[in-house]
Amino acid sequence: MTGFSSAHLKSAAAKLAAASEAAADELNTQDGKLGDGDLGITVSKGWREVANTDLPADLGKAFLEASKAFQRVSSSSFGTLIATALMSAAKATKGNESAEWNMVGGLLAGAREAMMARGKGELGQKSVLDMIDALAGATDGIDDPKALLAAVDKAIDETLDAFRDKPNLLGRARMFGEKSVGLDDPGMLAVRRMFDGLKEPI
Amino acid sequence: MKKILNDPAVYVDEMLDGMIAAHPDVYAQPIPRVITRAGGATPGKVGIVTGGGSGHLPVFTGYVGKGLLDAAAIGDVFASPSAEQMADSMRQAHGGTGILRLYGNYGGDVMNFDMAGETVELEDDITSTTVLLADDVVSAPPEEAEKRRGVAGMVYAFKIAGAKAEEMADLDAVTEIAQRTADACRSIGMALTPCTVPQAGKPTFDLGPDEMEMGMGIHGEPGIWRDTLKPADAITDEMMDRLLADRPLGSGDRCSILVNSLGATPPEELFIMYRRAKARLEADGVSIVMPLVGRYATSMEMTGATVTLVKLDGEMERLLKAPCHCAFWTVV
Structure with a gap:
């Protein structure tokens, strides 16, 4: 079988959970500078719940169960956005037991659209939406898992660098205006730390 | 803090237990933090659900009842319920002819209720619509009226849409009168x-x-x-x-x-x-x-x-x- 399956999703969730737990204190602290300081708790609880959930073989249903698991333990905005991304993937893969690796870019693009609609956000506002947009662009059409991870790793760092010295314009962080200049957006940083758990193909 | 309570962590749950114990003919709690009518969903009737944080009684859970709401998902005091609780409230209220989600315009509630709507559509094939109350005139100017917060106006929307649904009107008609009321x-x-x-x-x-x-x-x-x-x-x-x-x-x-x-x-x-x-x-x-x-x-x-x-x-x-x-x- 080529491509990725429900088993890959479960394996990835365990790695994302471990990486999020390791970075929870850092993410809470960074989030506390621009928000309510619960981002590390949100992502670590969310991915751990996904990792502990039985995922069905149908990939669409697996993404749906993952989305529901994330919702179950986190009603914060960031948690709902991740659940939204997983729901978007559920719709796109419904009825299939696997998906080609070259679909990852499209799934990320779909997640970006769903997250923008849900969070009423736009690109360029220094939020996790910009990060997902960059990842969708960087992974478009790539069908090799190792090449995908390399592209994601590079795009994450480039996006953090590109936005660090801009002000946050979305969500609670926008209240801090110019004080957010020079700080990494906590949501973008959370993506960095989560993907630190995916250095090797799942 | 000077309040009659046992433990802040169980404030909402003990409140709900007491409310249902006092009015078992009106309310039931089939799932934690999901309040329904005592008799559950009415077959063939459009279900109306609401949700939001605790601390506003009779809003939200109090207005579950005949001629009003079918179910409510309730969060901690002033905190949104989870999308899962909202999805469960929709499942509990579903009489087979769709669900109207009728609640106040607060960011967290909107995100979670939208999420819940997608979940039950995908998983349970439940059709649902949304009407938001945005009646607080000082929370945004008229040209940005869609950003206004929802406050006590929702009581009228619960009452008027609830009566329409009780007449066995379809989802489009219940949604339309709810929106007309919210707009008024x-x-x-x-x-x-x-x-x-x-x-x-x-x-x-x-x-x-x-x-x-x-x-x-x-x-x-x-x-x-x-x-x-x-x-x-x-x-x-x-x-x-x-x-x-x-x-x-x-x-x-x-x-x-x-x-x-x-x-x-x-x-x-x-x-x-x-x-x-x-x-x-x-x-x-x-x-x-x-x-x-x-x-x-x-x-x-x-x-x-x-x-x-x-x-x-x-x-x-x-x-x-x-x-x-x-x-x-x-x-x-």
């Missing part, structure tokens, strides 16, 4: 003292002993001005002025008015306000239908009041007067 509502609040969220343990804002704040939101969101306390008639006049500037009413119009306590303000003071508001409307030739004066949408023990005006057409007036029953409001 305008509200404004004022506060004298704050409330304390049990898990926070301290007041939501500070206000001097002789001060009031005009336009304050039900969670302590900032209002328009803060100054020394004014006489009741002056307060009522300003509230009416602001409501009528946003949605004018004139000779021949019919409206209902809700003078609502935010929790601690007694009925005596609400009646002082109502008397002034009534005189004002009647001077303009506006007829008042079924005025509501009392605790309909609160903010724990906050002292203060809100005034809501809803302009009625013939159908809305008929549905407002239709029978309903919950533990907090009965129309016969």
